[in-house]
Amino acid sequence: MDFFEVVSTQRAIRRLTPDPIPDEAIDRILEAAICAPSGGNRQSWSFVVIRDAELRAKIGAHYREAYFKELFNLPYYRDALAASPDSPLAKVVASSRHLAEHLAEAPVLILACLDARGMSPGITQGASIYPAVQNILLAARALGIGTTLTTIHRFRDRPIKELLGIPPEVETAALIPLGYPLGKFGRAPRRPLAEVVFFDRWGGPRPAC
Numbered sequence: 001m002d003f004f005e006v007v008s009t010q011r012a013i014r015r016l017t018p019d020p021i022p023d024e025a026i027d028r029i030l031e032a033a034i035c036a037p038s039g040g041n042r043q044s045w046s047f048v049v050i051r052d053a054e055l056r057a058k059i060g061a062h063y064r065e066a067y068f069k070e071l072f073n074l075p076y077y078r079d080a081l082a083a084s085p086d087s088p089l090a091k092v093v094a095s096s097r098h099l100a101e102h103l104a105e106a107p108v109l110i111l112a113c114l115d116a117r118g119m120s121p122g123i124t125q126g127a128s129i130y131p132a133v134q135n136i137l138l139a140a141r142a143l144g145i146g147t148t149l150t151t152i153h154r155f156r157d158r159p160i161k162e163l164l165g166i167p168p169e170v171e172t173a174a175l176i177p178l179g180y181p182l183g184k185f186g187r188a189p190r191r192p193l194a195e196v197v198f199f200d201r202w203g204g205p206r207p208a209c
């Protein structure tokens with residue numbers, strides 16, 4: 001697939017079939033992950049591939065519990081529940097709720113982890129793992145496999161780390177369910193460039209040619 005078609009049609013796919021994903025596809029996706037940049041090229045990332053049905057069920061239960069116990073308390077979630085069912089926010093919430101109820105049915109979960117010891121705290125820490133996560137999303141899309149970048153598992157970080165034997169000092173950055181999509185890939189709604197791109201200064205308009 002053409003790169004620009006991949007990147008413009010990659011989006012959160014939360015309704016997945018339980019059909020198995022071939023090992024070669026997982027390998028290609030992970031090869032793409034490790035092409036990503038990281039601070040100082042330290043590559044202090046790890047990717048736990050979870051296929052075992054019992055483990056997926058346990059992680060799914062943690063995810064569901066985090067979703068229904070913690071997310072409901074967040075203001076944006078309450079706004080979404082109050083919004084019209086046709087609003088974009090309500091649609092995201094309906095779809096994320098479906099995933100929360102069915103996470104364990106995804107045939108593969110990838111937990112992207114980062115050993116951030118020694119890194120300066122702040123936003124740049126994530127920059128050493130989320131490019132790899134994005135490569136996973138894009139490579140999966142190129143192979144026709146649906147994914148979503150999720151972080152709700154962080155509300156149940158400790159039991160999930162214990163379950164998988166992840167050392168306490170390692171951060172779990174994203175839990176990515178993978179599966180063949182029930183729905184369709186397609187261009188996702190985004191703010192237009194004119195709203196988010198400035199030239200030469202904050203708020204600067206595109207210079208006339």
Ligand SMILES: Cc1cc2nc3c(=O)[nH]c(=O)nc-3n(C[C@H](O)[C@H](O)[C@H](O)COP(=O)(O)O)c2cc1C
Nearest residue numbers: 010011012092096099148149150151152153188189
């Ligand atoms: C930092 C981050 C955290 C996210 N966490 C979750 C999550 O826990 N659960 C979920 O269903 N989606 C999660 N998402 C997916 C977003 O909801 C999704 O990327 C956004 O709605 C855009 O979706 P679209 O590409 O289909 O338009 C997360 C995305 C990001 C970037």
